[in-house]
Amino acid sequence: xxxxxxxxxxxxxxxxxxxxxxxxxxxxxxxxxxxxxxxxxxxxxxxxxxxxxxxxxxxxxxxxxxxxxxxxxxxxxxxxxxxxxxxxxxxxxxxxxxxxxxxxxxxxxxxxxxxxxxxxxxxxxxxxxxxxxxxxxxxxxxxxxxxxxxxxxxxxxxxxxxxxxxxxxxxxxxxxxxxxxxxxxxxxxxxxxxxxxxxxxxxxxxxxxxxxxxxxxxxxxxxxxxxxxxxxxxxxxxxxxxxxxxxxxxxxxxxxxxxxxxxxxxxxxxxxxxxxxxxxxxxxxxxxxxxxxxxx
Amino acid sequence: xxxxxxxxxxxxxxxxxxxxxxxxxxxxxxxxxxxxxxxxxxxxxxxxxxxxxxxxxxxxxxxxxxxxxxxxxxxxxxxxxxxxxxxxxxxxxxxxxxxxxxxxxxxxxxxxxxxxxxxxxxxxxxxxxxxxxxxxxxxxxxxxxxxxxxxxxxxxxxxxxxxxxxxxxxxxxxxxxxxxxxxxxxxxxxxxxxxxxxxxxxxxxxxxxxxxxxxxxxxxxxxxxxxxxxxxxxxxxxxxxxxxxxxxxxxxxxxxxxxxxxxx
Numbered sequence: 001x002x003x004x005x006x007x008x009x010x011x012x013x014x015x016x017x018x019x020x021x022x023x024x025x026x027x028x029x030x031x032x033x034x035x036x037x038x039x040x041x042x043x044x045x046x047x048x049x050x051x052x053x054x055x056x057x058x059x060x061x062x063x064x065x066x067x068x069x070x071x072x073x074x075x076x077x078x079x080x081x082x083x084x085x086x087x088x089x090x091x092x093x094x095x096x097x098x099x100x101x102x103x104x105x106x107x108x109x110x111x112x113x114x115x116x117x118x119x120x121x122x123x124x125x126x127x128x129x130x131x132x133x134x135x136x137x138x139x140x141x142x143x144x145x146x147x148x149x150x151x152x153x154x155x156x157x158x159x160x161x162x163x164x165x166x167x168x169x170x171x172x173x174x175x176x177x178x179x180x181x182x183x184x185x186x187x188x189x190x191x192x193x194x195x196x197x198x199x200x201x202x203x204x205x206x207x208x209x210x211x212x213x214x215x216x217x218x219x220x221x222x223x224x225x226x227x228x229x230x231x232x233x234x235x236x237x238x239x240x241x242x243x244x245x246x247x248x249x250x251x252x253x254x255x256x257x258x259x260x261x262x263x264x265x266x267x268x269x270x271x272x273x274x275x276x277x278x279x280x281x282x283x284x285x286x287x288x289x290x291x292x293x294x295x296x
Numbered sequence: 297x298x299x300x301x302x303x304x305x306x307x308x309x310x311x312x313x314x315x316x317x318x319x320x321x322x323x324x325x326x327x328x329x330x331x332x333x334x335x336x337x338x339x340x341x342x343x344x345x346x347x348x349x350x351x352x353x354x355x356x357x358x359x360x361x362x363x364x365x366x367x368x369x370x371x372x373x374x375x376x377x378x379x380x381x382x383x384x385x386x387x388x389x390x391x392x393x394x395x396x397x398x399x400x401x402x403x404x405x406x407x408x409x410x411x412x413x414x415x416x417x418x419x420x421x422x423x424x425x426x427x428x429x430x431x432x433x434x435x436x437x438x439x440x441x442x443x444x445x446x447x448x449x450x451x452x453x454x455x456x457x458x459x460x461x462x463x464x465x466x467x468x469x470x471x472x473x474x475x476x477x478x479x480x481x482x483x484x485x486x487x488x489x490x491x492x493x494x495x496x497x498x499x500x501x502x503x504x505x506x507x508x509x510x511x512x513x514x515x516x517x518x519x520x521x522x523x524x525x526x527x528x529x530x531x532x533x534x535x536x537x538x539x540x541x542x543x544x545x546x547x548x549x550x551x552x553x554x555x556x557x558x559x560x
Contacts, residue, residue, distance in 0.1 A: 020388035023378035027438065030375060031397055034435045035404075038412035045415055099304075100311045106299045113553055115308070119315050120556045125539050126496040128516045129532040133318025135524065136325055136333055143321060143335070171318065174311075179557050232405030234499040239520055249407045249499070256411055256503065265411060273408045280403060 039273075046266035056262055065267035075251070075268075082248045085162060086230035089169040093226045096170070097177030098219055102211065104178075105185040116182070123175040131239040134168040135159055138240070160242030168236045173229060177222035184218030185211075217287060224283045228276050248272055319536060326533035328526050344530035354531060357515035364426070364511060365494040368433035372441045373487045375434070380445030381475070399439045409436065410503035417504055424506025432504055433494045440493055441486035444550070448482025449475075485550025492542050 021028075049060035069075050104116055122130060137143050138158040145155040158164055188211065196206045234249035241247065246254070248268065255265030300308070321335075328334050329341035348354055376398070382388075383395050401409065413432050417423035452475065460470050498513035505514055512535070520528055546552055 017386070017388040020382040020386035020391060023382035023386070024394050027375040027379040027398055028394065030431065030435060034413065034416070034431055035397075035401065035409070038409075038416040041415045041419070042408075042412040096311060099307060103300050103304045103308045106304075115312065116557065117552055118312060121543060121552070122315055122319065123556070124492050124496070124543060125319065126498070126513050126516075126535055128498055128513045128520065129322060129535050130318055132516075132520055132528055132532050133322045135520075136321045136529070137318060139333070141333070171314065174315070182557055228403065228405075232407050234407050235517060239517070249405070252407055252411060253502070256414065262415070266415070269408045269411045272405060276403070276405060
């Protein structure tokens with residue numbers, strides 16, 4: 001997102017300016033009608049009064065939905081659950097994804113590209129299919145419980161628990177951590193590592209002083225993407241969390257399609273969007289500042 | 297020239313097993329002869345695949361998804377190519393804003409887009425319309441085409457374009473004969489990536505589809521929340537197979553590693 005497009009090589013003449021708008025016009029029209037307008041409508045909707053008998057009252061305004069978000073323990077519990085599950089998923093993705101990206105980068109060809117594709121392609125398979133796969137593994141009669149019983153243990157309830165949601169989210173999000181870390185590892189000069197080793201630095205010291213500083217920007221942008229996607233994930237908690245284990249996205253779904261309280265759902269959606277954007281922007285700012293500092 | 301120790305390779309194997317396990321299990325269970333979700337220990341059977349093809353609602357949802365993904369990816373390509381060229385080639389006020397706007401659906405949660413479009417469609421009285429569903433998907437997948445078009449357009453050697461221009465080629469000839477062929481792999485790769493993303497999309501679609509326009513992922517989601525039987529595994533195995541075919545195509549036209557981890 002923050003990758004600025006380099007300026008055109010040729011010096012732009014004045015009449016070229018108009019062509020830029022002309023060429024972007026179809027996309028701009030579509031994005032105005034189906035992105036900007038709907039988001040504004042939803043913002044307006046979130047301040048509308050809702051009446052269970054009359055429905056949405058478009059000419060009556062209130063802050064009550066936002067106040068409910070801050071005061072109602074039912075909502076606060078779901079927000080807190082969404083936050084800690086997303087934070088834990090992010091942490092696990094760092095702990096698994098960073099070493100895995102490093103191991104991949106140290107592999108010889110052709111294994112490196114083979115395993116890169118193996119690990120990253122689940123990204124392109126429908127999240128519903130992957131959630132279903134985890135429900136097969138974690139179910140009461142699933143493979144993991146069979147294995148536990150074969151080893152003499154008692155079967156455990158795994159499905160419809162935070163554990164199932166976390167495991168499946170890590171599975172879905174791991175590629176989003178590996179990709180940016182891998183990209184920043186590509187910029188690492190192997191000679192720097194070798195030089196440090198030949199000068200007598202221990203493997204651990206090379207890791208800490210040479211490799212980790214280099215991959216930090218990748219880890220940070222991966223953290224950002226994973227947290228944002230996990231906090232707004234819908235299909236995984238919907239299918240593996242069951243009815244009682246709600247997260248923000250499944251809560252919004254219920255408000256819209258079960259309770260039919262659209263203004264409340266709109267307020268939650270707007271809050272989710274704002275929190276997401278806020279985290280991304282402040283994180284971006286922080287990365288930029290760090291980056292500048294390390295350049296001196 | 298592997299530089300990884302045994303510990304690192306063990307860790308790597310566990311990660312690979314973790315990433316593949318749910319997909320492999322789905323594909324195996326799809327071949328079970330039993331009535332329950334179980335591994336096919338007593339021989340393989342195609343009965344659940346047959347069951348899928350007898351379900352008119354699943355076939356219709358599959359058909360909806362294919363048409364939707366095809367139309368939305370094509371429309372996204374049609375608008376993203378000129379926009380991408382404008383952003384990379386022309387200097388005009390608001391250029392950076394347009395770039396951010398056109399890429400923003402990647403960072404806006406699909407859930408938020410879904411409820412926002414539900415409101416718009418309800419006000420317009422078009423909720424559940426297939427045409428508007430196509431337009432909604434187009435917005436969501438345009439960033440994928442745009443990113444590859446921009447990457448391709450930046451990578452193009454400009455001297456051929458300048459030569460043609462100085463030899464008097466018209467702007468349209470220049471685009472058709474020089475620029476387009478050079479950015480074609482980016483366009484084709486972008487189209488396929490957009491197709492897959494539209495085909496897989498569930499969170500936005502669940503809000504703006506009606507029973508008549510239900511897509512396959514929405515149908516599968518609804519089915520999985522109500523009942524779970526091996527037919528779901530068979531449908532999933534078919535989706536995995538279709539994705540694999542698209543990925544092979546993507547690899548041929550653009551390079552899978554380039555799509556997945558960017559240019560390097």
